[in-house]
Amino acid sequence: MEAQKDTNLATRPEETSGRVVSIKKQGTVSNTKRIDRSFRQIRAENVFRRTLVIVALSMVVLVLGIMLTLIWQSTLSIRSSGVGYLWGKVWDPVRDIYGAYPYILGTLLTSFLALVISIPFSFAVGVFLGEYYPKGWMSDLLKNTVELIAAVPSVIYGFWALAVLVPIVRDFETKIGVEPVGLGIFSSSLILAVMVIPYAASLGRSMIQMVPANLKEAAYSLGATRWEVIRFVIFPYTRSGLFAGILLSLGRALGETMAVTMVIGNTSLIPKNIFSPGNTMASVIANEFTEADHPVYLSALIELGLVLFLVTVVINMIGKKMISRFTND
């Protein structure tokens, strides 16, 4: 059947031209109309395709443009601080000494810690919604609630963390015997974890729902338990999708500014442990940009933006590599 269809498609152009020829015999008026129309169609096709290409390419241009702007605007700082900017431990705007190390460390610590905290939750939600309860009011409620988490503005999370989470963390810190500050990397990671759950969870859910039923049924027919099906059929099948969800969460955590800056303690000292206050690149930029009153200072902040941009790009590239490796297995 399919082969026949293919030949049909292949012979179509001839057929069309044949029809054109037959129309030609009927009269010149309808003939030109017909040709006009097919020309118009071809032109519309081309215009549409060109628009698509231009719009798609403009995204590439935009990203390149942003990167070039960041590089250009930070040349002043790159020239004055050199490569030492990346591991310099002092950030002193008064004396024009700029070292981004504490902020790079703070950004990576909060993001990865948040990721570690969020993974069990996002996987659990993904499996529950994708496998156990794909339908029903319970699943709708949970699905909408999780999606709502992504829709709440980050300043609200920051506010809630400051009012509710920080005192709880402070009590916890008193109990385990570290300096009871409350504000710090641990608090920011907790709130970040909450904020990134929906990204991995909803991608995980749709991935798990896409696992072919016959695979699962085959496993069940061989006597596999539900856990075994999840462990040996669903997880291997959805591995790259789950990983992509985690990557999405990480991207979100790296760039989050408002909620983090409200609870991280904003100090340029190097954090001693995960309960110490710290600072992230995004929050330093947000805090200090408005009052950066001399050119080198402003340029150093823009360079911080460039570093954040590059960190995100590198982490994304590593992630892509890992996804393709998982899929190849």
Next chain:
Amino acid sequence: MKILKCIAFSALAISGSMFMASCGGSGNGSNGDNVSNAASGDNNNILGAGSTFDNPLFSKMFSEYNKINGLKVNYQSIGSGGGIQQLTAKTVDFGASDAPLNGKQDSALSGPAIHIPVTAGAVVVTYNLPGIKDTLLMTPDVLAKIFLGKITKWNDPAIQAINQGVKLPATGIVVSHRSDGSGTTNIFTTYLTKVNKDWEAGPGKGSSVNWPVGLGGKGNEGVAGSVKQTPGGIGYVELAYAIQNAMSFAKMQNKAGKFITPNIASVTAAANIEIPADAKVSLTNTEAADGYPISGLSWVIIYKEQKYGDRNSDKVTKMVKLLQWMVHEGQQYSAPLNYAPLSEKAVSIADAQLKSITFDGKPVLQ
């Protein structure tokens, strides 16, 4: 293929032009470019930008002035540094700042600028010591040592010595400071730089400094929040904010040796000193005997020669009249909003500065 080539070329052209644009704008930074380029145009519209500290007072003053004279003032509180950059780029008619122009900023301007004092504010030291009802006394030396991290317990002998009769707890001191660059930080660190050699050699003064200890909070509310939540906390906030939120704040010892409660009267008193003709003076560690030592003026900064771009004399006259009104009649709106009115000496300097404004070489005010 041809189409693809064409597209690739145009993409290159677009990215190229973006690059060029970014080069062009890099000279004065792009901080707050959202302020539209409307410094010229309608004569009844004045555009200003700068200090966030001034914003509540300015809003009140401008709305009152609008009722009298129908002049519209669009003030964008983007921060003092941003205001100065906008003035440098000539996208606003006036800038407002809590700190006078520094050398670099001054040389970036295309012509001489003048500072007109418009109001005064103060920074208070707030603390959280549950169970202590007396107002704490604070000396400059102890304050600097706390913020340097050298005094770490509330019952340190140095604090106890100036607060005889107060039973101070053995709680650790948790320092809070502003995380965002701010005029408040500038006044506070300028004061510490003046009164303490170690501070001068260490963090120094500026709108953001490298704090040796402590937590950063965003804005007055951020610092106030972290002080309120942390037993043993200490921080600094604007006087107006502390009064509005009924926070406890310390009495500071001034240069004359007196312990002064920060309030509107003692801040105005701090400005009752000899002010230089260019009005660029820091009131911190004031000589005035009953002045609160961590005070500062806030200025409107404009070009001395107002004929630039396509400005006309009508608009300039309206703006100068507005500034004159702010320095005189407008001062009645200060106290209700917890700003300190200008002292007599500050007003007379402001008047002299206003008279020096010229349009095409001729003074604007007769």
